[in-house]
Amino acid sequence: MGEAGRENPVANPTGPLTEALAAALTVGRNLKTGTVADYIPQLARVNPDNFALAACTVEGHQGSVGDDAVEFTMQSLSKPFVYARALELKGVEAVHQRVGVEPTGDPFDSIIRLDAAKRPHNPMINAGALAVTSLLIDEGATDPTHRSAAMVDLFSAFAGRSLSGIDESVYQSERATGHRNRAIAHLLNNFQVLAAPVEDTLDLYFQQCSVRVTAPDLAVMAATLAAGGWNPVTGRRVLESHRVPPVLTLMFICGLYDDSGRFALEVGLPAKSGVSGGILAVVPGRMGLAAYAPRLDAHGNSVRGLAALRHLSTTLGLHTFACAAPAQGG
Amino acid sequence: MGEAGRENPVANPTGPLTEALAAALTVGRNLKTGTVADYIPQLARVNPDNFALAACTVEGHQGSVGDDAVEFTMQSLSKPFVYARALELKGVEAVHQRVGVEPTGDPFDSIIRLDAAKRPHNPMINAGALAVTSLLIDEGATDPTHRSAAMVDLFSAFAGRSLSGIDESVYQSERATGHRNRAIAHLLNNFQVLAAPVEDTLDLYFQQCSVRVTAPDLAVMAATLAAGGWNPVTGRRVLESHRVPPVLTLMFICGLYDDSGRFALEVGLPAKSGVSGGILAVVPGRMGLAAYAPRLDAHGNSVRGLAALRHLSTTLGLHTFACAAPAQGG
């Protein structure tokens, strides 16, 4: 058991954890606000009422409620895993020559800017993610098909099952309309930030955004981070344990766009959201959590997903800095 | 004991912890770079080679090495404690009507800006701290002397001893030359962000910055946060435990100016620095750490202090997200 005196709510996966997920689902269902992302038709076409919650403990116990079989695309949920992979392939120095580690609260989509060292501010924003993705390209596999297959394999290893792959329609649509990402990639190229050609980088980036997952997949992916890089379902090491802290740190400080601070304050977990409506959150040493509900708030985060995670954090006592109270503190 | 298999390095305070502090002192002493803050003569006059490290566990064991009797002024180290006090007095909603929770990487001192809601971005930057300090003023004590005495009492409660009080010379000097803070306060006043008159707010702010502490004092203050609001030396509750997580969260994401992300990544602890050369760091549930060395880097953080804390975090395994690896993760 964990620290003395703390109840472990996930010891029996069919018990309190599923109850907690069900309660959070009820809380989230009351929320009808938010707008489904519509910058590509494929995202807009989704059922806006889709709602799923899932959890996976570091012991490998899984639970899920709601539309847990519905697949959606990773979008920005891919960023922490690609960053983790780049750290493993290249090391922290090489990665952070190309991308910073500081948050940036910029909400304005009409601005593209780099930090004082002419790098993207961090790997959790599009500019930084493009820089990171470019590092995965020179793996010796010059064939783009290998690259996308390797990307699906990477996510599958975290998810603990062979994922169904890339949503071709979403990928092609992102590719055709991703003008802002294309703009960013060329600016990065201007400053020699990319480790690979612009078009190769964009292609792989759009592919990583288009990989299909379910909420339970995300929960296992998060649990693998929670377990220090071991996939608790497959029992295989997916990531060296010393690569986990930087990933979780950057998720904690910049994982939810310009609402990251509020989420850190209120929910207190390393997390990442995507415009498809997914959010994953990591409870280090304990479990991974995932939510999926496509209606987004003004920051681009799932309205119901946020509410559900806030409810879970509060009721299960998951805040990273809530463990501050020692046993003797009566 | 904590999690299975982890050695607790602080069980014997005179043992491994003091050794670790001594080793970190050696590491830091090699660093000769950085510049003592000189915007007021009182800060510039300090011995640049001063260097102290201190720790206090949540069980109340203390250790310190180096110039641990040297007093210096709190400066920005005061911000988390005043924020904590404001949360307790007014509640989280009232406080965050006046100040945001998002980081801002702005390094430029020729810009003063507020967030989209026309609030300072967070309580760890000067603008936000002024807003927070203004909330301590309408405590019924209309007498400014009471206010500054209450401020010293607040810090004393955290430090576990009666602090020697305000450095009049520093206070008067800050007051006479704090033009940028004065500018910020008037801009805040323009947007009705302050809960008290500009001059009262500035006075109390300059006073809180001028309270004298030692490195061991800071360590106990940090340990009080680490212990969830209980002072482990006096055994008295100083802060309600549910006020601790927001304080630690904001320290984690914005405690070291525009170097906060790098510190979070590398050291991984909620921390706060001040231009006097102090840094305090909180290891939740375990201990408080403090460093004091007046030479600052370009971000305004103590060069030796950072190095020492990095060394301590690495050797003692203190990174917040390093606890991600569960026992079964061989």
Add this chain to the structure above:
Amino acid sequence: MGEAGRENPVANPTGPLTEALAAALTVGRNLKTGTVADYIPQLARVNPDNFALAACTVEGHQGSVGDDAVEFTMQSLSKPFVYARALELKGVEAVHQRVGVEPTGDPFDSIIRLDAAKRPHNPMINAGALAVTSLLIDEGATDPTHRSAAMVDLFSAFAGRSLSGIDESVYQSERATGHRNRAIAHLLNNFQVLAAPVEDTLDLYFQQCSVRVTAPDLAVMAATLAAGGWNPVTGRRVLESHRVPPVLTLMFICGLYDDSGRFALEVGLPAKSGVSGGILAVVPGRMGLAAYAPRLDAHGNSVRGLAALRHLSTTLGLHTFACAAPAQGG
């Protein structure tokens, strides 16, 4: 007569010019949009339908229509004249050590920023005007009463009559509520931009903003600039002729806040507006124009005033760069 072949519409002041003013008044009267400035009660209390237009040729012929006897306060209309005076007193180098000459499109009032040299961007924005006003203070007159009297005298010399002086109520109200200007002044003080103490500078600035004028006064003031520094009504030199070009240049590029470019494009005249609803425009070598109508657009410029000046420029062919077409250009 002017250039060969150009008709001078103002040769007979009671003729075409007054007709043009009357026509422009009719055009402007149709506009009912805009909002009276209300940041101080004294400005909000004005009749929103007030509307006056006035002109004064460099030969001293004057004309006016509408509410031409109504007095209003100078506000930002004071800026070019105080800048002109500072140039005369200190020279262009000394003035522009403290204030830049580049436009800044910043519309956000929640930001205060300086240029790369830590000076305000130009003398037509509040920050720059404060820097400029500070230069008028060390004239040897240590008595603040002298300073404000000298300011009224300066404007009177431009206006060609003894102005009625400072609106005490507006001045006191600006002084009590000018928090943003106070913030700017302290930031300037922080960077040693001010040539005089903060409070003295603010007082004189608020006084210059509170001097009462009529639309015909403004027209004569503008005509004095149009005539190269000679007041065409009094026949007295008010400004050395070589000080006029920089004043007109900065009015042209930054005289109407973040709508300066559009005004320059469409109306094509050096001009300055104020939140009281006044606008003055200079037709170099020909005449001064003035409009007064208190309802402001989103940029802070008089809605009717802009429309009237646009109409006058078009019908009278006043655009600075419209004189590009030479006679032989059939």
Add this chain to the structure above:
Amino acid sequence: MGEAGRENPVANPTGPLTEALAAALTVGRNLKTGTVADYIPQLARVNPDNFALAACTVEGHQGSVGDDAVEFTMQSLSKPFVYARALELKGVEAVHQRVGVEPTGDPFDSIIRLDAAKRPHNPMINAGALAVTSLLIDEGATDPTHRSAAMVDLFSAFAGRSLSGIDESVYQSERATGHRNRAIAHLLNNFQVLAAPVEDTLDLYFQQCSVRVTAPDLAVMAATLAAGGWNPVTGRRVLESHRVPPVLTLMFICGLYDDSGRFALEVGLPAKSGVSGGILAVVPGRMGLAAYAPRLDAHGNSVRGLAALRHLSTTLGLHTFACAAPAQGG
């Protein structure tokens, strides 16, 4: 003759004007500072000591001194002419739906930003010029070869001779390395600012930047604007006269990057510079001036060119707002 009492220094082209050019050449030659643009090898390969000055009056008298036969590429000198052409083709409303009219002092190349309406700020910066160039593409000529030929024809009409065409090597090099322009074009595409496909727009833009001219060519081009759209050498109308004022206005307020205000203040002429080292300036109703010297200052403007134009403006009295002094103003 011009206004009563003013000497026309250009009445005899072989006389005072050439003397003035020669004197300005001497002034400029003393300057050895600045750096030749080197972002493409073709620009870096130029002789840094090249220096030419040229003038053309609205009567068609021409003069030039120095390396007046040396060809260089138009670069940003192309912007006012393409803007003029777009105004003529589409009208002012259609053009300014896609590009603003306000200056922006941004010097930072690591930022790409649009105005509040998500348009480039003005047609004299790269973003705005790309938007303007896109408007020239749907002229019915779907063949790119036609487009570039039409561009050379446009500049030739302004220059009064058949220009030698596009520097293929520069064009190909800009095309291969223009990552920042490519980034801008994609961001513009994202906001539907471009009227033509990204690659077509970029190609035509890089071509317009690569057209070869001499300093005397630029002087005639400027003289054509000075003469209200009539080419004084060929006697042909190149631009409708009412299109000239907006072009000159925007050159005046944003023609020299973030040094535009200083140039307007000191030299007082509508002007445009390019990174090849050319600057053209328009004296409305009087003449066009051109300078060519490849060493650039920190703002990207020709060091010697600026000095020569400043000298010419001062000695010949060319400041736009210096005509403010009427004859009677003794």
